[in-house]
Amino acid sequence: MADYDFDVLVIGAGPGGYVAAIRAAQLGLKTACAESRETLGGTCLNVGCIPSKALLHASELFEEAASGKLAKLGIKTEAVLDLDAMHGSRKDAVKGLTGGIEYLFKKNKVEWLKGRAAFTGADSVEVGGRTVRAKNIVIATGSSVTPLPGVTIDQTVVVDSTGALELPKVPEHLVVIGGGVIGLELGSVWKRLGAKVTVVEFLDQLLPGMDAEVRKEAAKIFKKQGLELRLGTKVTGVTVADGRATLTVEPAAGGAAETLTADAVLVAIGRRSNTEGLALEKAGLSTNPKGQIAVDHDFATGVPGIWAIGDVTPGPMLAHKAEDEGIAVAENIAGLTGIVNHDVIPGVVYTMPEIAGVGLTEELARERGAVKVGKFPMLANSRAKTNHEPDGFVKVIADAETDRVLGVWIIASLAGTMIAQAAQAMEFGATSEDIAYTCHAHPTHSEAVKEAAMAVQGKPIHI
Ligand code: FAD
Numbered sequence: 001m002a003d004y005d006f007d008v009l010v011i012g013a014g015p016g017g018y019v020a021a022i023r024a025a026q027l028g029l030k031t032a033c034a035e036s037r038e039t040l041g042g043t044c045l046n047v048g049c050i051p052s053k054a055l056l057h058a059s060e061l062f063e064e065a066a067s068g069k070l071a072k073l074g075i076k077t078e079a080v081l082d083l084d085a086m087h088g089s090r091k092d093a094v095k096g097l098t099g100g101i102e103y104l105f106k107k108n109k110v111e112w113l114k115g116r117a118a119f120t121g122a123d124s125v126e127v128g129g130r131t132v133r134a135k136n137i138v139i140a141t142g143s144s145v146t147p148l149p150g151v152t153i154d155q156t157v158v159v160d161s162t163g164a165l166e167l168p169k170v171p172e173h174l175v176v177i178g179g180g181v182i183g184l185e186l187g188s189v190w191k192r193l194g195a196k197v198t199v200v201e202f203l204d205q206l207l208p209g210m211d212a213e214v215r216k217e218a219a220k221i222f223k224k225q226g227l228e229l230r231l232g233t234k235v236t237g238v239t240v241a242d243g244r245a246t247l248t249v250e251p252a253a254g255g256a257a258e259t260l261t262a263d264a265v266l267v268a269i270g271r272r273s274n275t276e277g278l279a280l281e282k283a284g285l286s287t288n289p290k291g292q293i294a295v296d297h298d299f300a301t302g303v304p305g306i307w308a309i310g311d312v313t314p315g316p317m318l319a320h321k322a323e324d325e326g327i328a329v330a331e332n333i334a335g336l337t338g339i340v341n342h343d344v345i346p347g348v349v350y351t352m353p354e355i356a357g358v359g360l361t362e363e364l365a366r367e368r369g370a371v372k373v374g375k376f377p378m379l380a381n382s383r384a385k386t387n388h389e390p391d392g393f394v395k396v397i398a399d400a401e402t403d404r405v406l407g408v409w410i411i412a413s414l415a416g417t418m419i420a421q422a423a424q425a426m427e428f429g430a431t432s433e434d435i436a437y438t439c440h441a442h443p444t445h446s447e448a449v450k451e452a453a454m455a456v457q458g459k460p461i462h463i
């Protein structure tokens with residue numbers, strides 16, 4: 001240790017980095033975390049998961065009041081939007097949680113090295129004008145918005161997700177480029193607050209990577225909610241004049257171009273790993289063809305003592321994946337066995353209804369062998385029906401021979417919460433019969449998971 005300033009230096013204080021740092025410190029390792037932002041918590045807490053969920057929640061309540069949904073339940077109210085106050089509440093949520101990480105760093109004696117870190121060697125990094133040496137370095141630098149060639153993000157008319165969280169007024173017409181997670185979540189926010197929203201998606205369906213039936217049903221629900229979907233369409237140019245944008249779009253397969261005008265454009269076509277400025281070459285590291293840092297099962301890079309986790313590495317770009325990798329890498333560094341089961345990482349889209357999945361899609365499962373599929377509609381779930389939340393279904397995919405659950409897909413108001421039981425069941429190697437014979441409390445949305453598992457067995461009760 002004599003030669004080293006730290007046992008562990010983590011670069012980046014997002015959900016991957018801050019969790020790795022805290023866990024390493026808990027395990028008795030002298031730990032520092034370099035972060036260039038003014039606040040800790042990374043993309044997730046500052047400009048991602050947390051502020052987007054604050055607006056999703058608030059806009060859902062506004063819509064329930066404005067659309068007359070509350071009145072139907074006997075709650076009469078006049079809905080008046082105070083966007084400044086809504087933004088204030090979002091900022092408070094971010095401030096509280098980012099401040100909480102700072103408190104946890106102090107509590108666990110993790111030193112925050114403020115500034116942008118760059119390698120100066122395989123065990124040394126320069127940050128904030130200081131060069132530090134660490135026995136282990138964890139790269140957790142996350143990701144940032146993928147730019148669309150030829151389209152300039154000015155954060156006024158043409159915005160990325162960060163700009164879309166902070167729009168000072170509700171746009172009349174918001175065009176979202178990209179029908180993925182960000183486009184649908186933030187598109188939903190501004191739709192509920194009164195904007196016309198058009199989603200332009202290059203592929204012929206929304207939400208790539210999700211189960212095909214779920215993607216189709218989701219598109220149906222979003223259309224019903226009034227989102228205009230332009231699938232199989234590409235944006236070939238965006239010009240801005242006098243505060244308005246003109247977009248040129250054409251069929252992805254080729255064909256006649258047309259123009260759309262909008263007072264706000266959200267570019268949400270994916271995110272890419274942050275490695276620029278890290279001087280990886282000085283540590284003997286390079287990126288894979290996708291610009292990510294490749295790691296092995298233990299999150300070790302090719303250079304001894306250098307590890308990587310989270311969005312900067314291959315795999316889904318999700319906060320909980322980064323967090324679990326943060327814990328695992330710290331445990332591996334401490335000589336324990338840190339494991340993440342990458343086959344069981346749930347994904348949730350926090351629209352209303354929510355859309356969630358874990359494990360294989362039906363398509364992928366069928367490619368691998370014979371399967372049994374059970375489905376149960378939320379319309380037949382007593383709690384969802386009572387709460388006027390009839391949209392969606394639960395789908396359980398099981399191996400035809402062993403009955404082991406291979407994947408679970410849910411569209412339901414509480415899908416993000418319900419998917420946890422599916423992930424846990426899969427982690428324990430459950431069969432669909434195990435779920436079907438587990439007693440579920442009544443009346444809950446989760447009973448739909450049990451009934452979908454019963455449907456795999458061929459014997460649901462309520463349909
Ligand atoms: P990040 O959170 O990106 O953190 C990396 C940190 O490293 C940053 O703070 C950055 O400033 C810092 N950094 C980078 N380079 C350096 C350097 N050289 N020196 C010092 N510091 C550096 N995921 C979910 O699971 N659920 C959600 O609901 C969800 N919602 C999202 C909503 C939006 C709008 C966006 C954009 C993303 C959302 N995500 C969500 C994705 C989630 O935010 C990321 O997967 C997660 O933050 C990745 O964590 P990370 O620790 O790998 O990186």
Ligand code: NAI
Nearest residue numbers: 178179180181182183200201202268269270271317348349
């Ligand atoms: P995404 O990968 O989810 O979706 C991007 C979409 O843009 C795709 O459907 C793609 O086909 C489309 N696209 C690409 N190029 C296009 C073009 N030129 N024209 C039209 N469409 C085009 O990426 P998104 O929404 O930007 O999110 C980035 C990441 O952030 C995701 O990987 C996601 O995991 C994470 N995230 C997670 C959330 C959650 O867990 N709830 C919420 C928000 C983001």
